[in-house]
Amino acid sequence: MEFLDIPLFDNDFYKMIFRFILNFSFLTVIIRFIYYPDSKRKDYVFTYYLISLIVFFLCFTLKKYEMDIGMALGLFAIFGIIRYRTNPVDIKEMTYLFVxxxxxxxxxxxxxxMSYAEILSANLIIVFVLLLIEKYWSLKQLVTKTIVYENIDNIKPENYNLLKEDLENRTGLTINNITVGDVDFLKDVATVTIFYYKNK
Structure with missing residues (x-):
């Protein structure tokens, strides 16, 4: 049965629903249970779900037609949205968006x-590698923070340990390294940059 030359229903509907449930399930594992617990970025959770949803239905729709060039142009347009011009996207968030x-x-x-066994295997391998790297092989991430420091007596090289101890007590961070930047002797302040590991 058709309406305006478009069939009201065909068997591909079941295929679409099944693949959507499969895709949504694996995306939930990746986004909600691998990415979010570490990043706590709710804005990116929203972005990932919506982009993946649109990409899935766009690709499924394009697949119904014999348009190889159109498919390629469509995928280029999809990947074109990765570059956000308003806010820079961190490399980790960009990687998860690509995933x-x-x-x-x-x-x-x-x-x-491609059999369903191959589709499931591909999804499982991606999830396994993400879990392995994110939870068990994750390297320490060195973070920097710039601080305006008023006790300039401690910025002397011989007082490095005093400076480190004072900054650790004030910030509550385990500092790995400290560099001294601009020094203003009129105001008795100095700009120092501290380096510490994020997971600490």
Missing amino acids: VIGVSIINALANKK
Whole structure:
């Protein structure tokens, strides 16, 4: 049965729903249970879900038509939105964005030449590698913070340990290194940059 030359229903509907549930399940594992517990960035959780949702349905829709060039142009347009001109995106968030787009494309574009076992394996491998790197192999991330420091007697090289101890007591951070920047002797302040590991 058709309406305006478009069928009201076909068997691809079941395929779309099944693949959407599969895709959404793996995306939830990646976004909610791997990415979010460490980053606590709710804004990116929203972005990842919505972008992956649009990418999935866009790819599934384009797959219905014999448009190889159109498909390529569509994918280029999708990846073009990765560059946000208003706010710079951190490399880790950019990587997760690439992952959720890639997973959605894999789940949407798989055809008869690719079995469900291969689709599930691809998703499981991606999730396994993310878990392995994020939770167990994650390297210490060195973070910097610039501080205006008023006790300039401690910025002398011989008083480095006093400076470090004072800054650790004030910030509550385990400091790895300290560099001294601009010094204003009129105001008795100095700009110091502290380096510490994020996971500490």
